[in-house]
Amino acid sequence: MAKKPVKYSVVDAFTDSAFKGNPAAVCLLEEDRDDQWMQALAAEFNLSETCYLTRLNGSDHSPSLTSTPRFSLRWFTPVAEVELCGHATLAAAYTLFMSGLIDSDVIEFSTLSGILTASKVVDHVKAANGSHLKNGEAQDNYFIELNFPADPSSEFNSAEVSFISNALGGAPVVEIMRTVADNLLVVLPSGKTVADLLPQFDAIEKCPGTGVIVTGVAPPESGFDFISRFFCPKFGISEDAVTGSAHCGLAPYWCKKLGKCDVVAYQASPRGGTLNIRLDEKNQRVLLRGKAVTVMEGTVLV
Secondary structure (H helix, E strand, O other): OOOOOEEEEEEEEOOOEOOOOEEEEEEEEOOOOOHHHHHHHHHHHOOOEEEEEEEOOHHHOOOOOOOOOEEEEEEEOOOOEEOOOHHHHHHHHHHHHHHOOOOOOEEEEEEOOEEEEEEEEEOHHHHHHOOOOOOOEOOOOEEEEEEEEOOOEEEOOOOOHHHHHHHOOOOOOOEEEEEOOOOEEEEOOOHHHHHHOOOOHHHHOOOOOOOEEEEEEOOHHHOOOEEEEEEEHHHOEEEEOOOHHHHHHHHHHHHHHHOOOEEEEEEOOOOOEEEEEEEEOOOOEEEEEEOEEEEEEEEEOO
């Protein structure tokens, strides 16, 4: 029997303008598809992430009934499935909120990282000024808040500091940490140093860990607390545009350094993106707030 066509959207996440932030393909599945097909389609889209949503039916997939809509959510880079992705989760939630398929301000996602939630949170500034949308702008009177697990880090004692510095174009390294999720967190003297560094992707691929998060404190006049970039060539992503999961490691580090639990972050990729973050230290959760814009819709025929 022929498979049903699959509707998809391409959504720019962690931005309120089209062609900025981080794009993700969001596919809503009405029937099972095998892993090989999902990986092949992710390679076809060739975005940093393609995600797949399947609606779950209450008690069939959950030990207790809930009125909150729940979806299975899986994430694929062009070369592999991953355990956590922030921007594609934001894109998936935005797609569902805008679709009319759900009547709720909260969505639960069943994922390889457990149950994750996405909630609508009022943007009080935008709401007070009124919302006047143009094409290519976000539904801007609310943020979407993702509730993710924190990814704490510990000191990384390595003889490879010089190699890592050279992989980052010779950038001076202040400190190197390693997160539980096995990313290197490399601290540089300033946010400007982060923005200006020239990555050597072949060398970064040989660095320890899964990916390399590079970060520095933001200039006081910038309106941000810290700046970062994320490189993950081992998973087919030379430089990711805006990375929610990386901020699960950045938030515990910077909140401790800065002595506060609410921070604003900027990811200084060529596309750029902004994240509003709250660290729930007691429960070891990171709340990531962002906006999104749908730039493309279509149908997968095979």
